[in-house]
Amino acid sequence: MRAVLTKLEQAKQLDRVGDQIQRGIWSALPRRWMRDLLHGVWLGHPLHPALVQVPIGAWSASAILDLLPGQRRASTLLVAVGTFGAVPAVIAGWNDWASLSQSQRRVGLVHAIANGIGLALYGASLGTRLRGRHGIGRILGWSGLSAASGGAFLGAHLAYKMGAGVNQAVPELHRLDEGWHPVADLGALPEASLVTRKVNEVPVLIYRNGDRVTAMLEHCAHQGGPLGEGDVMKVDGLVCVVCPWHGSTFRLDNGEVVHGPSATDQQTLPTRVMGGVLEIRMP
Incomplete structure (x- = not known):
């Protein structure tokens, strides 16, 4: 795993895509107050890690309820909360990502892709549950949690090993x-x-x-x-x-x-x- 992460940090082939996304983010958030809001300047603490507690908490609880009988409605509600709650977390995360160093952005890009896959799977899970197909919804939900957990692992690597988002001084x-x-x-x-x-x-x-x-x-x-x-x-x-x-x-x-x-x-x-x-x- 260490070797894989080191190769990911050094994967320069990701820079071409990453640089284009970075320019797109700066174009989408042209005003400084927008970026400050999403960074968490007003909070005195990075906003992204605070926001991700909503989807991760809701999705994890839903995965547990899916193992219990008679909890379809509660589990579906939690999937919905997590899916819609992930949107502001994603926006804040991309905003932080655009200000990272190049090696950090490489890992952050894969982190975002993994979480994006997780979000898409949970969106599909919510849709199938609302149509009454709870069996498929559970499978999609567990798959989404697996993808999001992989993304969370990379996020922890970014913070604890690469120092992204932490006070460097x-x-x-x-x-x-x-x-x-x-x-x-x-x-x-x-x-x-x-x-x-x-x-x-x-x-x-x-x-x-x-x-x-x-x-x-x-x-x-x-x-x-x-x-x-x-x-x-x-x-x-x-x-x-x-x-x-x-x-x-x-x-x-x-x-x-x-x-x-x-x-x-x-x-x-x-x-x-x-x-x-x-x-x-x-x-």
């Missing part, structure tokens, strides 16, 4: 020693400019606005892009930093995500000034 917190660490002389920090310093070899982004100084992890939560090379701009009156790689936008006063594709906030670090020296520590 937070693991660097574990490289910081306990206690306060000196970063820079406060008087040497320029006003309203991005400054990058390393603490325990961890890049930290410093931004000074008058007497207020903010420190946050410098690698972007989305794909680890260098925020220190990003632009500072105002968004809705808030001073933000824009990642130069994919455009994720974070408030510089508290790290809150304003625009995706990142759906999680940028980790900030507590600061203090001792003897004119700015110090930071782990949260």
Whole structure:
């Protein structure tokens, strides 16, 4: 299985189809607020994995009820809930997929195909059940759950092995020693400019606005892009930093995500000034 997944990650022949789909998604979702909504920026958490609980939960429960006598109506209802509930999950998933790196998109494409097959099988299962052909409906449902389970396996591989959709910056917190660490002389920090310093070899982004100084992890939560090379701009009156790689936008006063594709906030670090020296520590 490891060898198969490695080959899938390296399957460049998928890129031609994937690149066309990616352009189609960006054309279908031309406005940034649409993409932010589907990324889960408003939630502070990726939306897709939250939405998939509806179809997976409903379909799994339906598969169990199909093994019990007298549960046709309840099972059919759950198949319908799962099938219609899968639609927003699919849309949010494709939106996230379009912002992944190329190797991640290869695995994500097969993940989407497997789930698409599962959805089609469940749609057919619902249709046959409504026509009273519950035996065939059960077989189609179990087949759909098998396909969706394969898709879920690939989704877990994307998240846990390839890091898709997870906060790429937070693991660097574990490289910081306990206690306060000196970063820079406060008087040497320029006003309203991005400054990058390393603490325990961890890049930290410093931004000074008058007497207020903010420190946050410098690698972007989305794909680890260098925020220190990003632009500072105002968004809705808030001073933000824009990642130069994919455009994720974070408030510089508290790290809150304003625009995706990142759906999680940028980790900030507590600061203090001792003897004119700015110090930071782990949260």
